[in-house]
Amino acid sequence: MEENNRQVALLRGINVGRAKRVAMADLRKLLADLGYGDVRTVLNSGNAVFQAGSVPPATSATRIEEALVLKLGVAARVTVLSASQFAELMAQNTLAPGYDPARLLALVLNRPADTARLAPLLGQPWQPEALAVGSWAAYAWCPDGVLASKVVAALGLLLGDGVTSRNWATMQKIDGLLNGSATAA
Template identity: 30%
Template sequence: MLRGINLGKRQLKSAELKAVVEGMGFTEVKTILASGNVVFEAGDAAPEAIERDLHAALERATGLKSEVFVRNRADLEKLVEANPFPEEAKARPSYLLVTFHRAPPDRAAIGRLAESHDGPERMVVVGRELFTDFPEGQGRSTLVPAMQKARLAQGNTGRNWNTVRKLLAALGD
């Protein structure tokens, strides 16, 4: 998952992304949606190495600098199983956001933000991911700017529940 792709001037065509990943020697490459999601067979390659190498390959091939977050099928399966908002995921999956981080988010900082925020949103840290339920959507939420101000939005990328499920489905069995 690439951060901030196809937002404003940060444009990357799916075909370009696929070509870069294939050029790295990975197989079974499929892009998902047009927002910087790609699944592929990586063999025994370490996720951290893939993140580093894909970042460098994208910059060389396209000039685009984007943070890269890698999760394998087992990671996504555990994530889906651990979803703290299963009813919300069924009822309004596009309003449930999973934010992927390199390291576990600061639970204390998120707890302080949750306590001080008066909106209907709820946040739960599971491992190194943050689940945020936006019952009224993100567009008018006052939580998003509060998270940015609290510097909780550094070094991560978010996907709604629909996309998380599509990524897992694209990985197959």
């Protein structure tokens, strides 16, 4: 896959609990039916890597959101990043690799301009948790788990459905698939 044609789609809230169930085979077919090529999914939580041709990421997100409702009956926010944007997101995480990737979250922003809204949170004392912000995501260290995290709760209140989160281990798997060092799941 050529780097400038690849995109990553992150579907918010897919296959969490009993709601919004989407089989990854159905997601791959949906993306292929939309004209995307070399579609691969990562894990069972709504992560896909694909070739998009000349379609911009924002257009891909809208197309995928609409098709999810029309074809699968599932309403979910979709965040799409180009391969280069995803690479920036990975590189900008100042909390990695110093923390356990299962308790380190990347909270990917649906609207990158929302990073400005996060400025007040950066000055707060979160210890033992930690917060960092990049161009495409906020990064949260959650030593006591995500459900107990004050940082994640604050980000959720501020951003609502304008953010979708993945732990760092999942982000590394997506990055490996983008870079050809991992296989699809």
